[in-house]
Amino acid sequence: MSPLQGLTYLVMPCAFRCGDQSRGPGRFGDFDGLAEGIDYLDSLGVKTIVTTPPFESVAYHGYQHGPPTSISRRLGGERAFRRFVDSAHEAGMRVLVDFVAYGVDPRALSDIERVDLAWENASRTRATGYTARTWNSARVRFAHWNLRSRSARERVIEWAQQWMDPQREGSVDGLRLDHVWEQYPSDGRRRRDGLAPGSPAWAGGWGYDLDGFWAEFVERVRDIRPDATLIAEPAEWHLSGQSLLRKFDAALSKPLLFGLRDAVLRREPGAWPQTTRLAQDGLLACSGDHDTxxxxxxxxVGPHRAALALLLLGVRTPVVYSGDELGVTGRRLHRLGGDAGDLGRRGPMRWRAIGGWPDPDHARACPRAAAYLDIERRRLASVEEQDADAASTLSLVRRLSQERARHPAIASGAREPIPAPSGVWAHRCTAEGSTVEVWVNLGAERIEGKANQPELGPWEARVTSRRHEVELPSAG
Known part of the structure; x- marks a missing residue:
């Protein structure tokens, strides 16, 4: 069974909410803002919060971070982080942070630490990795560790352990591990990472593999925190992540993310299969993430409501990417490329109808991306507006989450498909004598009700039980 219960929320702190009223244009969301947003997350039924890396980094998103020993000052620093963690724990939520184990920004290392990088030549002038530009044109550098080195392994594992230590103030409940390979390739497929034939890593992939480094990493983190939740992000998107479950509690599955979207785009219920076994395999289904x-x-807009219904009424643990519960829009800005281009997918929450603080403004250092996000944001009804609208996407997500919590059969019951009109996803869920039916219309046409079938509006969802029927707000 997946260790995650209820709704899991993926969030980039820089894009969620700013808690510091003194910050003007270019302000980042921060951990004070996340602490202030705990009641909002509780209203969604969130039980686990997963943040992008909270550590010091040149990049706005926190990846390519330096030694993960301190919290980013942009995000409020240690004090704000402790406030956020404490607030989440008081609300009964678990906190996981993203941790990049396979590499680091080399500029922040000491001379002794630099010895353990994945050097490709004897003079130590070229390490496996890359150099890029982030959203504000600052140069980002990233180098891989040589994880065949005992001292490198010790260093990375000890860094992870310090955040898991229950004796530490502000310790977290688990980690999302970035870019996990079952076996890091030792051939030309990784040339884009700078790995070339004849390099020292050619035969061993720098020791970055599931049964070597990751086996030890997981074991030693659990020595510190036996109840830690460890989630892998598969490095290869076309793989489900199933093979990583030999060591990890769960895996974020890109095929499931895209399968959810395909089911709605094609109006094909069979593209979103449901069996009780799937709930137990640890593969997580997400509405989206910062890379899509x-x-x-x-x-x-409209069909996204059906996708959220499939996610929240499905058998798998639902994972919502921050902002999807509002209907935030945005695409990759291919003309900008790199970090700047991805800002299109990483737009801010909109809290008040009039805009301004506490909405983050983290894209401001890249004017073209900021202009795009401003247009997208103006199309979006704010949290304030959607709170007051029973038919809003936010209201829909809250009610779907409540129905999931009210009927355990949705998450853990035996399932069987119900005969339904074309384009309608329908299942009967049974557990402990309770039977619940879930219905989702994947199309824009209204479906007429019949004796054993509810009427369904465009992209509408319904939950029925022997005791009552719940009509969830329709888009039209």
Whole structure:
């Protein structure tokens, strides 16, 4: 069974909410803002919060971070982080942070630490890795570790352990591990990472593999925190992540993310299969993430409601990317490329109808991306506006989450498909004598009700039980 219960929320702190009123244009969301947003997350039924890396980094998103020993000052620093973690724990939520184990920004290392990088020549002038530009044109450098080195392994594992230590103030409940390979390739497929034939890593992939480094990493983190939740992000998107479950509690599955979207785009219920066994395999289904186009842009505004219903009424643990519960839109800006281009997928929340603080403004250092996000944001109804609208996407997500919590059969019951009209996803869920039916219309046409079938509006969802029927707000 997946260790994650209830709704899991993926969030980039820089894009969520700014808690510091003194910050003007260019302000980042921060951990004070996340602490202030705990009641909002609780209203969604969130039980686990997963943040992008909170450590010091040149990049706005926190990846390519330096030694993960301190919290980014942009995000409020240690004090704000502790406040966020404490607030989440008081609300009964678990906190996981993203941790990049396979590499580091080499500029922040001491001379002794630099010895353990993945050097490709004897003079130590070229390490496996890359150099790029982030959103504000600052140069980002990233170098891989040589994880065949005992001292490198010790260093990375000890860094992870310090955040998991229950004796530490502000310790977290688990980690999302970035870019996990079962076996890091030792051939030309990794030339884009600078790995070339004849390099020292050619035969061993720098020791970055599941049964070597990761086996030890997981074991020693659990020595510190036996109840830690460890989630892998598969490095290869076309793989489900199933093979990583030999060591990890769960894996974020890109095929499931895209399968959810395909089911709605094609109006094909069979593209979103449901069996009780799937709930137990640890593969997580996500509405989106910071590396993909926004759900509402990928499937369309309107159809995104059906996608959220499939996710929250499905058997797998639902994972919502921050902003999808509002219908935030955005795509990769290919003309900008790199970090700047991805800002299109990483737009801010909109909290008040009038805009301004506490909305983040983290894209401001890249004017073209900021202009795009301003247009997308103006199309979006704010949290304030959607709170007051029973038919809003936010209201829909809250009610779907409540129905999931009210009926355990949805998450853990035996399932069987129900005969339904074309383009309608329908299942009967049974557990402990309770039977619940879930219905989702994947199309824009209204479906007439019949004796054993509810009426369904465009992209509408319904939950029925022997005791009552719940009509969830329709888009039209």
């Amino acid at each position: 186009d926004r759900l509402s842009s990928a499937v369309g």
